[in-house]
Amino acid sequence: xxxxxxxxxxxxxxxxxxxxxxxxxxxxxxxxxxxxxxxxxxxxxxxxxxxxxxxxxxxxxxxxxxxxxxxxxxxxxxxxxxxxxxxxxxxxxxxx
Amino acid sequence: xxxxxxxxxxxxxxxxxxxxxxxxxxxxxxxxxxxxxxxxxxxxxxxxxxxxxxxxxxxxxxxxxxxxxxxxxxxxxxxxxxxxxxxxxxxxxxxxxxxxxxxxxxxxxxxxxxxxxxxxxxxxxxxxxxxxxxxxxxxxxxxxxxxxxxxxxxxxxxxxxxxxxxxxxxxxxxxxxxxxxxxxxxxxxxxxxxxxxxxxxxxxx
Numbered sequence: 573x574x575x576x577x578x579x580x581x582x583x584x585x586x587x588x589x590x591x592x593x594x595x596x597x598x599x600x601x602x603x604x605x606x607x608x609x610x611x612x613x614x615x616x617x618x619x620x621x622x623x624x625x626x627x628x629x630x631x632x633x634x635x636x637x638x639x640x641x642x643x644x645x646x647x648x649x650x651x652x653x654x655x656x657x658x659x660x661x662x663x664x665x666x667x668x
Numbered sequence: 669x670x671x672x673x674x675x676x677x678x679x680x681x682x683x684x685x686x687x688x689x690x691x692x693x694x695x696x697x698x699x700x701x702x703x704x705x706x707x708x709x710x711x712x713x714x715x716x717x718x719x720x721x722x723x724x725x726x727x728x729x730x731x732x733x734x735x736x737x738x739x740x741x742x743x744x745x746x747x748x749x750x751x752x753x754x755x756x757x758x759x760x761x762x763x764x765x766x767x768x769x770x771x772x773x774x775x776x777x778x779x780x781x782x783x784x785x786x787x788x789x790x791x792x793x794x795x796x797x798x799x800x801x802x803x804x805x806x807x808x809x810x811x812x813x814x815x816x817x818x819x820x821x822x823x824x825x826x827x828x829x830x831x832x833x834x835x836x837x838x839x840x841x842x843x844x845x846x847x848x849x850x851x852x853x854x855x856x857x858x859x860x861x862x863x864x865x866x867x868x869x870x871x872x873x
Contacts, residue, residue, distance in 0.1 A: 664682070
């Protein structure tokens with residue numbers, strides 16, 4: 573049924589991350605973890621997958637000697653997310 | 669969310685998207701601290717300037733020495749907030765641009781005070797009105813917009829009165845445009861914080 577849905581986005585945590593990043597300019601790793609309720613390990617894996625697909629951009633820096641990972645959605649990611657939502661809407665349309 | 673291969677229904681997908689939108693929306697909260705800080709500083713400076721003038725003090729304008737103090741407090745407060753900020757929303761970015769536009773306009777007016785003479789305070793209130801109206805619209809907070817409109821009305825009125833009254837008008841402008849909306853914002857923020865303590869930690873202004 574969901575063949576047309578982008579498999580990279582059709583996963584709970586990745587979809588949560590993408591939905592969150594669609595709404596903000598940038599968010600740091602801790603914030604995303606708090607909002608999604610995911611474990612650091614799982615979140616890290618899923619973020620890497622999204623970054624490999626160039627859906628998000630991950631910037632690593634330091635803040636007061638602590639590593640800081642900041643994520644931003646890319647234009648590719650934005651397009652993919654919009655396509656995903658459009659496909660989803662198609663599925664939700666009542667069948668005639 | 670642990671299982672990579674967990675199947676999701678379309679309703680589940682929608683629920684996730686909705687809940688993430690909601691959760692970031694709740695971060696668009698302002699505790700009103702900036703409005704209260706500057707509102708009170710300008711209000712006190714106006715009233716002090718007026719009182720010093722009335723009692724015949726030689727340099728009543730020294731009341732405005734509170735402004736550099738406010739600048740230092742703002743710098744420290746801004747640095748702290750920047751450090752604790754875990755997320756930057758598009759609204760944060762927009763508000764930053766509005767703030768820069770506001771400050772540049774304000775400094776131009778204040779910088780040419782000697783040329784502007786009696787038009788200085790009305791123009792200050794005009795710039796205040798501009799900032800309050802836009803900020804209020806951006807965060808969908810009507811009291812700030814009403815404060816902005818009051819500032820514009822006082823701007824027009826201030827063109828027709830002398831310096832002493834202008835000072836009182838400016839005091840009234842910050843009371844109605846900054847202090848009262850600031851307290852309403854704080855009250856709203858505290859109520860929201862009680863309902864969901866985690867989300868209320870963020871502040872965008």
